[in-house]
Amino acid sequence: MPDPKQTPMAQVLREAGYKLTQPRLAVLQVLEENAAGLNPETIYALGRTLCPSLGLVTVYRTLDLLNELGLARRVHSEHHCHSYASAGSDHHYLICESCHRVIEFPCHGLEALLESVRMQTGYVISAHLLELSGLCPDCQEHPAESA
Amino acid sequence: MPDPKQTPMAQVLREAGYKLTQPRLAVLQVLEENAAGLNPETIYALGRTLCPSLGLVTVYRTLDLLNELGLARRVHSEHHCHSYASAGSDHHYLICESCHRVIEFPCHGLEALLESVRMQTGYVISAHLLELSGLCPDCQEHPAESA
DNA sequence: CCTCTTATTGAAAAAAACTTTCAATATGAT
DNA sequence: ATCATATTGAAAGTTTTTTTCAATAAGAGG
Structure with a gap:
């Protein structure tokens, strides 16, 4: 298990000038460990096992950020578009x-x-x-x- | 301006066994007249000019129905997936x-x-x-x- | 290592998006 | 014209997302 601060995704965050906070690293790690698209609520639940203080608001904010940086993307389906998955470019x-x-x-x-x-x-x-x-x-x- | 009950979209509805109600026809017409994807709130506003009693709930229900029949589709964008547009198959x-x-x-x-x-x-x-x-x-x- | 600046955070409240329920109504078959 | 019933709108409820703001923690600079 590599240092969460050293993963390629974390590097991109750092290089873009963002701080590598525990909450962000938790969301990153959850996305990296799950091939399936996850909705914010699920990411929140899984993320709290890594960072117990994690708030749902931060999950939303982090997903937006990762989306802008191209590290995560929304997964669209017929009826819902609430899931996100880690992404290449x-x-x-x-x-x-x-x-x-x-x-x-x-x-x-x-x-x-x-x-x-x-x-x-x-x-x-x-x-x-x-x-x-x-x-x-x-x-x-x-x-x-x-x- | 053709009879709203005779448009191809209306025909599909009829043939699938659904009633051609005023509210449904209003939603259909709004979608047909607008090339842009519209969100339910906008369809509701435009639809009320055609059928003043139209309710927002019915807009949602009709969009679901049209979606199932392949007559409308959700338009996905980076940040929101709330819009619908009329659709071929x-x-x-x-x-x-x-x-x-x-x-x-x-x-x-x-x-x-x-x-x-x-x-x-x-x-x-x-x-x-x-x-x-x-x-x-x-x-x-x-x-x-x-x- | 400390210290300090400031980006980031979580909780609460609010807003937006959507769904359920149900009595009233309009459709279209007869 | 009548009637059975699919459909409707309003209200209330739920879920999803955003805003606000005081408290916190990251990491740059000493």
Whole structure:
């Protein structure tokens, strides 16, 4: 278990001039340890095991901050958009509908697609969100474990 | 201005066995007349000009219904996911960051991309959301009008 | 290591977003 | 025109998120 202050995510925070406080480190660690998208309430609960004084307000504030820095992202689903997952810088990811694990995937061909949309619509495209959902290999084999 | 009960969206509602009530038609019409994604509160305000008795609860209920029928969809953005826009059946669309217009775009090549992701990750992919944002041709020409 | 400045925090209160309940009403089938 | 019933709006309730502000802790500088 690496020093929480030395993780790549923590480094980004530090380099951006933010203090590495216990509450922030707790939220970071919770996100890093969970592949599934978590809502603020859950992050709060898990985070309190690492930093008992953690407040829910700080969870919200930290998620906003991480989101701005590109370290976390909101996970959108049909009915709710309350979850967050740790993130690389890519804006495309794949969610397992059964275990809710969120992974990023190698995505070639998207650039070409965007270019073709630009040509056809005349829009200048500055950002994208590609969210796929399906079943991960594990959940295909073990349909029962809807954890 | 066509009879609100005869629009394609209204037909879908009718064929699915739902009653074409004034409140529902008002919500439908508001969505059809606005290219931008609108939040429930705004739909409520605009809808009341068409059906003065319209209640906010009914706006929520109708949006859920339209969403299920594929006639409307939630528009996700970085900080909020409270907006809805009328929708075809495709799950990809393009949002103008200036005027907030939402359009669908011809999207070829996505199938191939999904297949390649399936091969590389082992996930069975059952749904996707592709949301692009940028500037529409109008807003490129008239940067001032941030309406 | 201390000290000090100030970013950050948590609690409480408030606001916003959404849902549930239920009696009254409007729809559309007959 | 009548009627069964899906649908409605208002009110109350719940959940989610934001604001405010005095107390605290991080880390820069000595």
